[in-house]
Amino acid sequence: ELKVEQNPLFLSMQEGKNYTIYCNYSTTSDRLYWYRQDPGKSLESLFVLLSNGAVKQEGRLMASLDTKARLSTLHITAAVHDLSATYFCAVGLAGTASKLTFGTGTRLQVTL
Amino acid sequence: DAGITQSPRHKVTETGTPVTLRCHQTENHRYMYWYRQDPGHGLRLIHYSYGVKDTDKGEVSDGYSVSRSKTEDFLLTLESATSSQTSVYFCAIRNGQSTFFDGYTFGSGTRLTVV
Numbered sequence: 302e303l304k305v306e307q308n309p310l311f312l313s314m315q316e317g318k319n320y321t322i323y324c325n326y327s328t329t330s331d332r333l334y335w336y337r338q339d340p341g342k343s344l345e346s347l348f349v350l351l352s353n354g355a356v357k358q359e360g361r362l363m364a365s366l367d368t369k370a371r372l373s374t375l376h377i378t379a380a381v382h383d384l385s386a387t388y389f390c391a392v393g394l395a396g397t398a399s400k401l402t403f404g405t406g407t408r409l410q411v412t413l
Numbered sequence: 414d415a416g417i418t419q420s421p422r423h424k425v426t427e428t429g430t431p432v433t434l435r436c437h438q439t440e441n442h443r444y445m446y447w448y449r450q451d452p453g454h455g456l457r458l459i460h461y462s463y464g465v466k467d468t469d470k471g472e473v474s475d476g477y478s479v480s481r482s483k484t485e486d487f488l489l490t491l492e493s494a495t496s497s498q499t500s501v502y503f504c505a506i507r508n509g510q511s512t513f514f515d516g517y518t519f520g521s522g523t524r525l526t527v528v
Contacts, residue, residue, distance in 0.1 A: 305455075336516075342521075344503070344517075344519045346508075393514065398444060398461060399507045399514050401458075402458075403455040405453060
């Protein structure tokens with residue numbers, strides 16, 4: 302059974318600081334996805350990582366994937382208040398009808 | 414925009430009553446999914462569909478059934494609602510074609526309260 306763990310579960314950080322969210326998973330996979338969810342809203346896709354060593358960047362967010370370590374990171378650079386949201390990673394396994402298993406989410410709060 | 418809508422957006426129902434949630438998509442996607450979101454659990458897969466009348470169970474399927482009689486509609490039914498089924502329900506469609514899978518597009522969600 303695939304398990305996906307995120308840490309931390311909650312992160313309070315000051316504007317301008319850097320931090321990293323970690324996503325570990327239990328079964329070999331090269332398909333990892335990051336989503337953002339604002340309070341009371343749906344999930345929107347941030348990054349799609351489909352190979353070992355993949356790195357994607359969008360603004361102050363950068364995601365990477367290490368399939369050998371079964372680890373993905375979401376790095377936040379110089380945080381701003383607008384990044385406050387809950388971030389989920391999700392892992393897919395080949396041949397499973399594209400089912401995704403989600404982590405529990407990391408609630409990020411960026412304070413002034 | 415993938416054109417996926419969920420209805421209703423909010424519902425309050427009594428314990429023991431049946432409830433049906435609807436997911437509608439306009440772009441002929443083959444794969445559709447129902448997840449529930451609960452604090453501390455992230456999103457958990459309830460059921461999914463890989464074509465008309467082709468459905469299968471996810472990890473938390475007990476107490477739920479689904480139907481897909483048309484490509485565009487995927488219905489989730491709570492046979493006899495219980496308080497433990499109070500949750501936010503999300504429908505999703507698979508993005509990408511053939512072997513290239515670039516994740517999901519989610520509906521807006523249905524907030525269900527069972528009293």
